[in-house]
Amino acid sequence: MSAEMINPPTLAPPVMNLYTQVVAATGTRFVAIAGQVAIDAEGRLVGPGDFAAQAEQVFRNLRAALEAAGATPADLVKMTIHVVGHRPEMIDTVFTAGSKAFDGEWPLPASTYLGVEALGLPEWLIEVDGYAVVA
DSSP: OEEEEEOOTTSOOOGGGOSOSEEEEEOSEEEEEEEEOSBOTTSOBSSTTOHHHHHHHHHHHHHHHHHHTTOOGGGEEEEEEEEETOOTTHHHHHHHHHHHHTTTOOOOOEEEEEEESOOSSTTOOEEEEEEEEEO
């Protein structure tokens, strides 16, 4: 995939450099990834009540979904992060967990981070979906 990461001077710099304002990608395969929650491959919830553990599992699931489609984290062009009961101090927890799941190589797609009241089940604390373009 060829992705151009664009942070134009007409927009504010990305907050904390955790994403890219605009991503223009070309490739031959578009990949849509459903919202991933902290459920492992055996169907068990990882980290009940533990936000950091759930966040790491969610990003591990996102990475596994990318790999299943023949994509890498670098192919991710858009990601939406939904966080139950968001508070500003949770940002570091989310991105630290994601960085662990991506072996220290946090991808910088266009991104939206949302605080939400609830997700599909009450024990889910974070959900992430995304889009990738593969060459």
